[in-house]
Amino acid sequence: MNLFKAELRRIARRRLTLVFGILLLAGVAGLSIIMASISTKGPSEADLAAAQAQADEWNEQNPDFRDCVEDESYFEQNPNYSWVETDPEYEGMEHREACEYFVGGSRAQDYIWTYTFSFEDEAPFVIIGIVVVTGLVMMMLSSSAIGAEWSSGGMSNLMVWHPNRMRLWGTKLGAALTACAAAVVVLAVLAFGLLLAAAALRGEIGDLDGPWWEETLTYVLRTGVLALGMTVLGASLAMLGRHTAIAGGVIAGYLIIGDLIVQMVSMNLSMKFPERLSLYTWVGAWITGRVELQDWSSMTLESAGDVMVITWGEAGLLLGGIVLLFGVLATWSFQRRDAA
Amino acid sequence: MPPIIEISGLRKTYRRSFRQPHHALDGLDLEVAAGQVHGFLGPNGSGKTTTLRALLGLIRVDGGTMRVFGEEVPHRLPQVVSRIGAVVESPQFFKHFSGRLTLQLLAESAGLPKERVEAVLEQVGLREAAKASVKGYSLGMRQRLAVAQALLKQPQLLILDEPANGLDPAGIHHMRELLQWLAHEQGVTVVVSSHLLSEVQQLCDSMTIVSRGRRIVDGSVADIIAGHSGASLSVRVPDAGALPEAAEALKTAKAGVGAVVERDRLVVTGAPEPAWVTQTLAESGIYLSELVTQTKNLESVFLELTGTAPQPGQTVQIGQSVAVPQAAAQSAPAGAPIEAPVNAAPESGPEAEEAQR
Ligand SMILES: Nc1ncnc2c1ncn2[C@@H]1O[C@H](COP(=O)(O)OP(=O)(O)OP(=O)(O)O)[C@@H](O)[C@H]1O
Numbered sequence: 001m002n003l004f005k006a007e008l009r010r011i012a013r014r015r016l017t018l019v020f021g022i023l024l025l026a027g028v029a030g031l032s033i034i035m036a037s038i039s040t041k042g043p044s045e046a047d048l049a050a051a052q053a054q055a056d057e058w059n060e061q062n063p064d065f066r067d068c069v070e071d072e073s074y075f076e077q078n079p080n081y082s083w084v085e086t087d088p089e090y091e092g093m094e095h096r097e098a099c100e101y102f103v104g105g106s107r108a109q110d111y112i113w114t115y116t117f118s119f120e121d122e123a124p125f126v127i128i129g130i131v132v133v134t135g136l137v138m139m140m141l142s143s144s145a146i147g148a149e150w151s152s153g154g155m156s157n158l159m160v161w162h163p164n165r166m167r168l169w170g171t172k173l174g175a176a177l178t179a180c181a182a183a184v185v186v187l188a189v190l191a192f193g194l195l196l197a198a199a200a201l202r203g204e205i206g207d208l209d210g211p212w213w214e215e216t217l218t219y220v221l222r223t224g225v226l227a228l229g230m231t232v233l234g235a236s237l238a239m240l241g242r243h244t245a246i247a248g249g250v251i252a253g254y255l256i257i258g259d260l261i262v263q264m265v266s267m268n269l270s271m272k273f274p275e276r277l278s279l280y281t282w283v284g285a286w287i288t289g290r291v292e293l294q295d296w297s298s299m300t301l302e303s304a305g306d307v308m309v310i311t312w313g314e315a316g317l318l319l320g321g322i323v324l325l326f327g328v329l330a331t332w333s334f335q336r337r338d339a340a
Numbered sequence: 341m342p343p344i345i346e347i348s349g350l351r352k353t354y355r356r357s358f359r360q361p362h363h364a365l366d367g368l369d370l371e372v373a374a375g376q377v378h379g380f381l382g383p384n385g386s387g388k389t390t391t392l393r394a395l396l397g398l399i400r401v402d403g404g405t406m407r408v409f410g411e412e413v414p415h416r417l418p419q420v421v422s423r424i425g426a427v428v429e430s431p432q433f434f435k436h437f438s439g440r441l442t443l444q445l446l447a448e449s450a451g452l453p454k455e456r457v458e459a460v461l462e463q464v465g466l467r468e469a470a471k472a473s474v475k476g477y478s479l480g481m482r483q484r485l486a487v488a489q490a491l492l493k494q495p496q497l498l499i500l501d502e503p504a505n506g507l508d509p510a511g512i513h514h515m516r517e518l519l520q521w522l523a524h525e526q527g528v529t530v531v532v533s534s535h536l537l538s539e540v541q542q543l544c545d546s547m548t549i550v551s552r553g554r555r556i557v558d559g560s561v562a563d564i565i566a567g568h569s570g571a572s573l574s575v576r577v578p579d580a581g582a583l584p585e586a587a588e589a590l591k592t593a594k595a596g597v598g599a600v601v602e603r604d605r606l607v608v609t610g611a612p613e614p615a616w617v618t619q620t621l622a623e624s625g626i627y628l629s630e631l632v633t634q635t636k637n638l639e640s641v642f643l644e645l646t647g648t649a650p651q652p653g654q655t656v657q658i659g660q661s662v663a664v665p666q667a668a669a670q671s672a673p674a675g676a677p678i679e680a681p682v683n684a685a686p687e688s689g690p691e692a693e694e695a696q697r
């Protein structure tokens with residue numbers, strides 16, 4: 001327990017932790033401010049009038065539109081538009097509205113851009129994005145904490161103090177996971193609060209009913225688990241490589257090369273569902289719960305082609321397996337190898 | 341009282357691809373008695389640091405047994421580690437933490453009271469520098485921090501690998517007093533590896549000298565020096581040109597006497613007594629201006645024992661020190677009692693030894 005507290009303090013006292021902590025907090029706050037500033041509850045009267053004037057000006061210069069507005073029987077008489085009368089969209093439309101719609105007149109909406117931030121629809125995705133970024137940062141922090149300890153020589157010294165290596169590694173991992181969980185909870189709650197405030201001020205909150213809560217919490221929870229997995233992966237890679245740069249290099253290398261491989265395989269081999277080689281596909285399936293891959297080669301005019309479905313359970317098995325593999329390798333290597 | 345540290349037949353082989361395996365430790369024995377300052381000496385690359393690393397569980401060994409406080413290590417190390425403080429070869433610390441934070445984290449991790457941190461900082465003279473980050477520490481300051489770290493637990497066994505490395509004269513003096521106080525007043529057992537032989541001579545009660553991963557000799561410092569003081573005589577004459585003639589006269593006068601001209605003096609070994617030299621030279625018509633009996637110091641004993649005495653115009657290379665066959669080490673002069681041979685047949689492979697045990 002003492003060791004665990006000391007390890008938490010070691011993480012907290014690192015400068016990199018401070019820098020990234022500030023960056024993440026500033027990022028969440030900044031995002032909420034941006035959301036609040038671009039969102040509006042609707043255009044003001046003056047803006048609307050100005051946009052209408054602009055639209056009218058354009059319509060003046062459009063003879064087809066003018067003809068249409070003036071002639072009630074424009075569509076019947078014009079053979080090009082005879083289908084309009086039978087179109088279900090046309091039903092119940094004002095004549096002028098139909099002219100705008102089919103002949104192509106300008107409307108006030110075309111000259112004014114409004115965006116209303118809807119908390120109900122958009123906040124879950126923003127929060128998931130924030131948790132994913134937190135996971136990436138924690139992966140980096142945990143790998144750099146362990147890597148720097150190895151390369152600075154602090155690890156050998158710590159091993160003299162705590163010769164039980166399994167306990168030392170377990171405690172370090174536990175401290176990293178605790179830090180990651182704390183960061184995810186704090187940032188997710190903060191983002192929730194700030195976005196809710198932004199929506200209340202300048203957008204709409206929407207209906208946050210039971211199903212919404214259930215769905216959102218499942219997404220966020222699964223993403224949080226992903227962040228924890230990334231933390232373990234980062235720590236394990238640093239333990240294996242005994243240097244931050246090696247862990248970082250492996251991760252960056254995968255992110256670049258891994259996708260290149262997918263591209264090449266899908267171009268050169270006639271493999272079905274080449275996307276399944278990319279980890280991103282599986283990460284997507286884990287977060288969203290389900291991903292469908294389309295086999296374009298088997299698609300014909302008659303049939304939609306084969307579809308491969310990846311559920312979050314399958315994705316969890318694969319991703320968990322990868323994390324477990326590296327975790328076990330790191331444990332084994334730490335247990336067996338000489339400390340330089 | 342049983343020894344605090346007992347190591348016997350320790351082996352560590354570094355296997356290198358495409359090259360001969362390297363036996364860093366080749367059946368090393370070491371005993372350290374309680375309450376003493378024990379010097380652990382040997383030429384560069386003779387396996388001192390490797391031994392201490394193995395003792396502290398940092399590296400795996402390929403054979404041999406180690407006991408600390410009577411407990412088998414590294415197996416039982418977690419049980420005894422709270423009584424051991426150690427510095428292993430120029431320890432490094434995380435650069436961006438201050439000296440104080442480094443110690444605080446270690447103290448916290450072992451559940452030691454916070455006051456210990458301030459106490460050891462004071463003890464090693466780092467009180468003022470404690471809030472600066474380790475990045476800005478000089479070699480000696482880092483060394484002091486390392487020693488502070490080892491003292492933090494108030495250990496009963498202190499293992500220091502080259503603690504004087506980088507210390508200034510005041511620091512060395514202080515370290516000597518500190519270690520002697522710890523050993524003789526507090527009953528702490530101290531093991532120091534060092535290359536500063538005059539320091540070892542002043543500081544240590546007993547010592548072990550190793551070469552190429554094996555013990556050459558061990559015992560009390562005084563005994564070892566005395567056992568090798570085949571005293572030599574330094575002779576000067578008024579006219580340095582007469583020295584070769586004097587050397588010739590001494591060597592012909594008695595078999596077994598050695599005489600070597602060293603710049604403006606003559607070094608005579610194997611002479612029965614100083615008076616014999618005076619008389620023999622006077623008979624040849626050479627009169628002395630000076631005759632000094634030279635007692636050996638630890639340095640010359642060390643150089644002789646390890647076979648690393650410098651030859652004119654030539655550097656002793658790493659790994660060229662004497663290779664002791666296991667049997668020879670057992671009959672080393674002035675040796676403290678050494679247990680029955682663990683490895684009677686040094687040439688047999690590790691498997692054969694395993695079977696012997
Ligand atoms: N990690 C390693 N890989 C390969 N060989 C090693 C390793 N560590 C040590 N050795 C070898 O083991 C031998 C003993 O090294 P060690 O560090 O114990 O010497 P030492 O007695 O402490 O020397 P010094 O007085 O220079 O500190 C050396 O020949 C060295 O080359």
Ligand SMILES: [Mg+2]
Binds near residue numbers: 388389390429501
């Ligand atoms: Mg050494």
